Amino acid sequence: MAQSFNWHKEAEKQWNERAELWNAKSREMWENGSRSTIIPFLKKYIADGKVADLGCGDGYGSFLLYKEGFEVTGLDLSQDMVSRANERMNDERISFVQGDLTNxxxxxxxxxxxxxxxxxxxxxxxxxxxxxxKRVLHPGGRLCIGLLGPTAMPRINSFRRVYGEEVICNTMMPWELQKMAEETGWIYIDGQGVYKRGIEEEQVADLDEQLKQALTFMWIFIFEKQA
Structure with missing residues (x-):
């Protein structure tokens, strides 16, 4: 009998395999690429305090939060990623652990x-x-969450599900995440799009939010846990 598919173990295995490639490009993404606007956007709504960076990868985003004065705990499912993150930093205000986002x-x-x-x-x-x-946040605490948008090529990781194959990527539309969050007690504060090269902000400025989201590589949300 074939073994049943274990999402958690398969995801851990695949992200361990991708760790070296991710490590090679993460700094560029955070400093100049698709993630370069995230920390400035986060800082508009989260000034200081203890932050958990969930799905931290090799820890470069956590490192940028640390540089901004936050006390940071990074978590990733891949032990290889966590090891690389720990090699980068040695300071009591930043640490990295292996763990599951859903537990x-x-x-x-x-x-x-x-x-x-x-x-x-x-x-x-x-x-x-x-x-x-929500559970690990203080009442009134805030969540900065980035979700791949409809134009993101990495969504190919979930594509094979249309053939009935097992995948480890559960893509959502940005408005689906927002609806789920609002239905489960989060307060929506703000959102911001990251677009592919060639799309300028003035080209989408007059569109409503769902149309903006439909054109994004990534949509970044700020939600607040009800006090």
């Missing part, structure tokens, strides 16, 4: 804020991840 190894109401960039869509049941983020 976080943190106590209730530990953090002032959470950052989760392109990580929720890699969970089998995204709702569980969103609930875990």
């Amino acid at each position: 976080l190894p943190f106590e209730d109401e530990t953090y002032d804020a959470v950052m989760a960039i392109n990580s929720l869509e890699w969970t089998e049941i995204p709702y569980k991840g969103l609930e875990e983020m």
